[in-house]
Amino acid sequence: xxxSLLGKLSWSQLPQDAxxxxxxxxxxxGVFAIVVLITLLGRWKWLWKEWLTTQDPxxxxxxxIIVAVVMLLRGAGDALLMRTQQATAxxxxxxxxxxxxxxxxxxxxxxxxxxxxxxxxxxxxxxLVLPLQIGARDxxxxxxxxxxxxxxxxxxxxxxxxxxxGDFSAAGWLSYPPLSELKYSPTVGVDYxxxxxxxxxxxxxxxxxxxxxxxxxxxxxxxxxxxxxxFAWSVMASxxxxxxxxxxxxxxxxxxALDRTLGMHxxxxxxxxxxxxxxxxxxxxxxPEVYILVLPAFGIYSEIVATFARKKLFGYTSMVxxxxxIVVLSFTVWLHHFFTMGAGADVNAFFGIMTGVIAIPTGVKxxxxxxxxxxxxxxxxxxxxxxxxxxxxxxxxxxxxxxxSVPAIDYQVHNSLFLVAHFHMMIVGGVVFGYFAGLTYWFxxxxxxxxxxxxxxxxxxxxxxxxxxxxxxxxxxGLMGATRRLDHYDASLGWQPLFIVAGIGAxxxxxxxxxxxxxxxxxxxxxxxxxxxxxxxxxxxTLEWSVPxxxxxxxxxxxxxxxxxxxxxxxxxxxxxxxxxxxxVLLPKNSGASVFIAGFAFMFGFGxxxxxxxxxxxxxxALVTTIIVRASNDEPEYILTAKEVEKMDHALSRRxxxxx
Amino acid sequence: xxxxxxxxxxxxxxxxxxxxxxxxxxxxxxxxxxxxxGLFSVYAVLHGNTFGGPSGHDLFKxxxxxxxxxxxxxxxxxxxxxxxxxxxxxxxxxxxxxxxTFLLGLTFLGMELSEFHNMVLDGNSWxxxxxxxxxxxxxxxxxxxxTFGLLWMAVTCVFMIKKGLTESVLKRxxxxxxxWHFLDVIWIFxxxxxxxxxxxxx
Numbered sequence: 001x002x003x004s005l006l007g008k009l010s011w012s013q014l015p016q017d018a019x020x021x022x023x024x025x026x027x028x029x030g031v032f033a034i035v036v037l038i039t040l041l042g043r044w045k046w047l048w049k050e051w052l053t054t055q056d057p058x059x060x061x062x063x064x065i066i067v068a069v070v071m072l073l074r075g076a077g078d079a080l081l082m083r084t085q086q087a088t089a090x091x092x093x094x095x096x097x098x099x100x101x102x103x104x105x106x107x108x109x110x111x112x113x114x115x116x117x118x119x120x121x122x123x124x125x126x127x128l129v130l131p132l133q134i135g136a137r138d139x140x141x142x143x144x145x146x147x148x149x150x151x152x153x154x155x156x157x158x159x160x161x162x163x164x165x166g167d168f169s170a171a172g173w174l175s176y177p178p179l180s181e182l183k184y185s186p187t188v189g190v191d192y193x194x195x196x197x198x199x200x201x202x203x204x205x206x207x208x209x210x211x212x213x214x215x216x217x218x219x220x221x222x223x224x225x226x227x228x229x230x231f232a233w234s235v236m237a238s239x240x241x242x243x244x245x246x247x248x249x250x251x252x253x254x255x256x257a258l259d260r261t262l263g264m265h266x267x268x269x270x271x272x273x274x275x276x277x278x279x280x281x282x283x284x285x286x287x288p289e290v291y292i293l294v295l296p297a298f299g300i301y302s303e304i305v306a307t308f309a310r311k312k313l314f315g316y317t318s319m320v321x322x323x324x325x326i327v328v329l330s331f332t333v334w335l336h337h338f339f340t341m342g343a344g345a346d347v348n349a350f351f352g353i354m355t356g357v358i359a360i361p362t363g364v365k366x367x368x369x370x371x372x373x374x375x376x377x378x379x380x381x382x383x384x385x386x387x388x389x390x391x392x393x394x395x396x397x398x399x400x401x402x403x404x405s406v407p408a409i410d411y412q413v414h415n416s417l418f419l420v421a422h423f424h425m426m427i428v429g430g431v432v433f434g435y436f437a438g439l440t441y442w443f444x445x446x447x448x449x450x451x452x453x454x455x456x457x458x459x460x461x462x463x464x465x466x467x468x469x470x471x472x473x474x475x476x477x478g479l480m481g482a483t484r485r486l487d488h489y490d491a492s493l494g495w496q497p498l499f500i501v502a503g504i505g506a507x508x509x510x511x512x513x514x515x516x517x518x519x520x521x522x523x524x525x526x527x528x529x530x531x532x533x534x535x536x537x538x539x540x541x542t543l544e545w546s547v548p549x550x551x552x553x554x555x556x557x558x559x560x561x562x563x564x565x566x567x568x569x570x571x572x573x574x575x576x577x578x579x580x581x582x583x584x585v586l587l588p589k590n591s592g593a594s595v596f597i598a599g600f601a602f603m604f605g606f607g608x609x610x611x612x613x614x615x616x617x618x619x620x621x622a623l624v625t626t627i628i629v630r631a632s633n634d635e636p637e638y639i640l641t642a643k644e645v646e647k648m649d650h651a652l653s654r655r656x657x658x659x660x
Numbered sequence: 661x662x663x664x665x666x667x668x669x670x671x672x673x674x675x676x677x678x679x680x681x682x683x684x685x686x687x688x689x690x691x692x693x694x695x696x697x698g699l700f701s702v703y704a705v706l707h708g709n710t711f712g713g714p715s716g717h718d719l720f721k722x723x724x725x726x727x728x729x730x731x732x733x734x735x736x737x738x739x740x741x742x743x744x745x746x747x748x749x750x751x752x753x754x755x756x757x758x759x760x761t762f763l764l765g766l767t768f769l770g771m772e773l774s775e776f777h778n779m780v781l782d783g784n785s786w787x788x789x790x791x792x793x794x795x796x797x798x799x800x801x802x803x804x805x806x807t808f809g810l811l812w813m814a815v816t817c818v819f820m821i822k823k824g825l826t827e828s829v830l831k832r833x834x835x836x837x838x839x840w841h842f843l844d845v846i847w848i849f850x851x852x853x854x855x856x857x858x859x860x861x862x
Binding site for chain 1: 679680681690698699702705709787788796819826828
């Protein structure tokens, strides 16, 4: 009786081997250490009031980034394990991992890096910067925004819980059926994958709607679309893609879950299922997802190049058109992920051509950035270094992508390490470099002090050197026939030296990450010397630099009025000082409901993973009740009076004098 | 530097908030539309995969589904009547019309569940074939939406009884009616693509 109440859960689901135990142990110890630390410092109340229940997008953004950075460490740890395995598992040596375990790590690495690192950094930066950039005080739906974050957090918690109880999917980061069906993956691994992504995915979709409405409805007076900063444009495009693509992910995951839990036949090998339909569906989401991640990064590069070249962005209008061309085209290329499916020459030719075509707007953007730099007074600060690293890596990776867009060539390199090298150059070189650049660039705006430049540059050089060392060999290995997700190979193939080089590269990236952490610690240590007192540490062009650093809770004392692109730059040039007015500001009250909703979603997911259905039903009821209780609250906002705003503003000015 | 303070125009703020929420809800409906589009395309791919089991032609009873459809369409009409009453600020009428809408929605849901129940009793559950999996999922997802709509309607009525026709209740009524009409549109597609085409064996 008791056993059936717990579904598939039992003591034997705790980790059995040394490496998993190590991972599980470090997660448990980490959480335990944090809990003890907060308790000892007596900071629970502070944490709850100031952070967990906050609806201030700036704080939510910080929380997103903290989660993403922690997940980056875990994903990088997985990467190092894989590199070690492939560098050692030749011939008689079996390497450090068994096959099943290796496949789990591959799946976890991909899942975590895309959903909980790249998406986390993206939503974090959007939360931090977007409202400030468009002259708004908040996002359109603050409560929904907090809920999105906590759903993201719940998904992250489920993925990591799989390391402690049960196992994780070994079916790759997109869990293709029939391998991911119950028959071939009978453990809870794939269920963890499904429900973690489902919960986090719903959060992302809600965020997409939220930011889209924010941009369309909440721009400062006078900011017409064509006067928007490029980052805001790129976010608008990316969120449009979220709104169109994420529902497809929701459907796909739901159908796989129905196959696994209710015995349906969507993707099963028999009974009228169609596994290739899954592959079509997941990539109809998955390909736009790549652009969802990279477009905001493009936006960040546009801001950074203009700022550090001290020139206005070259080809603003063509940039906008290029972004929207990418949005449309990104939905017409998904089949290039499986040319080998055998859809026929005509279909493959269409998708091949469209894939080649999408390189055109991307090329337009690259040239626009280069022309922005041309004859500019470039200052090579670390955000600019990340940008220039991006141009190199992204161009190499992009050219390889165009190469693979030819179906005949794709047949040769399909599922090989050549492809792995290509998409890492796009996602790491394009997306992650962009978010690192953005983090360095906007860090002073959020925390009020600058990051250490020297350590930042050192981190960059280790990153880019290590990155090229890790992935250029994979192109060669791919052409030599090495497939992806390979846990062992014959020594006579002669692949081992290249795998060792790749492993050394991964270690260098690890050192780079180490320097980034050191940079953060040193910068916090020396924060008093690094204060940004002007609010405009880089000579910025857009509105976020017109407010003090760190940006106050109300963002702007007066709603700015816009007459030009790069309004702040134009104001600085003309020496115009805006009249300081203070006005009452309406701000969202804190609410714990978001935390509870996500907590219940987590319990629901846990119940579904382990077939503890009573828990899922209870959690769902609790979730709905929380929403209803929240909906009955008619006063979710409070007024920060003009007097209070004035007092806070003066306090900021006084603090400035204190440091000067 | 002159320092001027202004106070908030709450009415204007509320109006803007309503506009924002309504627009946001439209965007949500579009995402829901994509979700259904996904399920429709899955149904389109799998509807012939009966795996030796019954097809739509064997299973669907058109007159029954027509009644179901009329019930749902009528509920959309009564929901519209409730909205008209809401614009006249006539709370009793709003409640009465919403009550009718709720009962019609419940009837629709009951008919759907009974149809599902009979199919399962006949051995034609979602486990039978790819076709039936996609059928139950597409129609069932619409049913889930209806269930959610009914819950929403009940909660809104309780709010209305407790608080009266306040701005926030009116805003929620508007969104609810958008949602309800949206489900109607989806049902028209289900009726056409699943039932009409299916019973004709297309």
